[in-house]
Amino acid sequence: MFDELEKLLEDYKNAKIGFEQAIEALKKIPFENLGFARVDHHREMRKGIPEAIFGMGKTPEQIVEIVRSMSAKNSNVLITRTNLEVYEKVKEQFPAAKFHPASGTIAIRNREGYTGKGKILIISAGTADIPIAEEAAVTADLFGNETEVLHDVGVAGLHRLLADMDLIRSARVIIVAAGMEGALPSVVAGLVSVPVIGVPTSMGYGTHFNGVAPLLAMLNSCAGIAVVNVDNGYGAAQIASLINHL
Numbered sequence: 001m002f003d004e005l006e007k008l009l010e011d012y013k014n015a016k017i018g019f020e021q022a023i024e025a026l027k028k029i030p031f032e033n034l035g036f037a038r039v040d041h042h043r044e045m046r047k048g049i050p051e052a053i054f055g056m057g058k059t060p061e062q063i064v065e066i067v068r069s070m071s072a073k074n075s076n077v078l079i080t081r082t083n084l085e086v087y088e089k090v091k092e093q094f095p096a097a098k099f100h101p102a103s104g105t106i107a108i109r110n111r112e113g114y115t116g117k118g119k120i121l122i123i124s125a126g127t128a129d130i131p132i133a134e135e136a137a138v139t140a141d142l143f144g145n146e147t148e149v150l151h152d153v154g155v156a157g158l159h160r161l162l163a164d165m166d167l168i169r170s171a172r173v174i175i176v177a178a179g180m181e182g183a184l185p186s187v188v189a190g191l192v193s194v195p196v197i198g199v200p201t202s203m204g205y206g207t208h209f210n211g212v213a214p215l216l217a218m219l220n221s222c223a224g225i226a227v228v229n230v231d232n233g234y235g236a237a238q239i240a241s242l243i244n245h246l
Contacts, residue, residue: 182214200214
């Protein structure tokens with residue numbers, strides 16, 4: 001990778017390639033191979049967001065090595081779907097690490113400041129949806145966005161949502177996490193003129209089918225919403241961040 005960088009810089013200095021060509025070439029420079037993982041340091045340049053570490057299936061030691069690799073590049077580090085044991089191992093090496101127990105996420109902020117154009121609002125229909133909403137909020141914040149949260153404003157008591165319309169209308173992008181019948185994203189989308197991203201959650205009874213019922217309800221919305229996979233707060237925040245940086 002460094003040989004490629006040196007050659008690229010040399011070609012640019014010698015005017016063999018122009019600025020735009022150099023930027024395009026930089027986007028293609030590869031990853032750091034740790035043996036068990038190939039860390040994509042240039043994802044933020046290509047996509048506008050850094051790589052995240054999916055914690056499930058990885059050992060604490062593997063996660064620590066990936067964090068070390070990313071931190072060496074001054075990247076903000078996000079670990080999703082992890083636990084206190086992993087956090088304690090990471091915290092030993094990286095004191096800035098912060099654990100969010102509701103969502104099982106770890107955030108390490110190596111760069112300060114917000115670069116998004118506006119605010120991302122994360123709404124949860126019920127208290128049981130907070131873990132997914134928190135994953136979205138932590139992700140959006142770490143990806144450089146001002147974020148706010150609004151919890152427990154589901155359609156069973158719609159007056160709770162309407163009481164916060166000033167906050168809702170102040171957002172540039174809105175994420176709505178909802179289980180049960182999954183109606184809240186459609187309601188929110190009918191009240192605002194900004195993108196709304198629905199996150200179906202696996203909270204619900206019987207024929208809720210662990211999130212399939214709200215997923216189908218959101219996909220069938222006539223209010224014009226985007227929909228991510230069940231419990232995918234990270235994916236919703238990723239899309240919201242890209243929109244907020246346009």
